[in-house]
Amino acid sequence: MNVDLQLEPKTKRAAGAPCCEPVVYPDVDREQAVRLADVAKALGDPIRLQLVDVLRKHAGKVCVCELVPLFDVSQSTLSHHLKKLRDAGIVDSERQGLWAYYYVLPGAIDELAGWLS
Numbered sequence: 001m002n003v004d005l006q007l008e009p010k011t012k013r014a015a016g017a018p019c020c021e022p023v024v025y026p027d028v029d030r031e032q033a034v035r036l037a038d039v040a041k042a043l044g045d046p047i048r049l050q051l052v053d054v055l056r057k058h059a060g061k062v063c064v065c066e067l068v069p070l071f072d073v074s075q076s077t078l079s080h081h082l083k084k085l086r087d088a089g090i091v092d093s094e095r096q097g098l099w100a101y102y103y104v105l106p107g108a109i110d111e112l113a114g115w116l117s
Helices: 028-045 046-057 062-070 075-088 108-115
Strands: 090-094 099-106
Touching: 028 046, 028 075, 028 108, 046 062, 046 075, 046 090, 046 099, 062 075, 062 099, 075 090
Parallel strands: none
Antiparallel strands: 090 099
């Protein structure tokens, strides 16, 4: 099989001129991309992902004292991870006396799940 290619000499393009046209454009606008990235970043840690999994499966609110034995980290480290999840809008908590009870916010990961599917 013989292929005959026409080669053209290289030419320098003007400053700022694109090398080629984009093949596709993003469907996600900047604001949505920031929201999705915040959620994805919060879920990017294995402990946080497991925390969300436990909280999703639990019917109701879970006391932090019930979460500590599930993970091989200190209570303060677990609280740090829960704060990151709260900051990302994935979980929320209620204080009852000395304890905090955590739960997954309804629809918190729906936007990310919808974009991924």
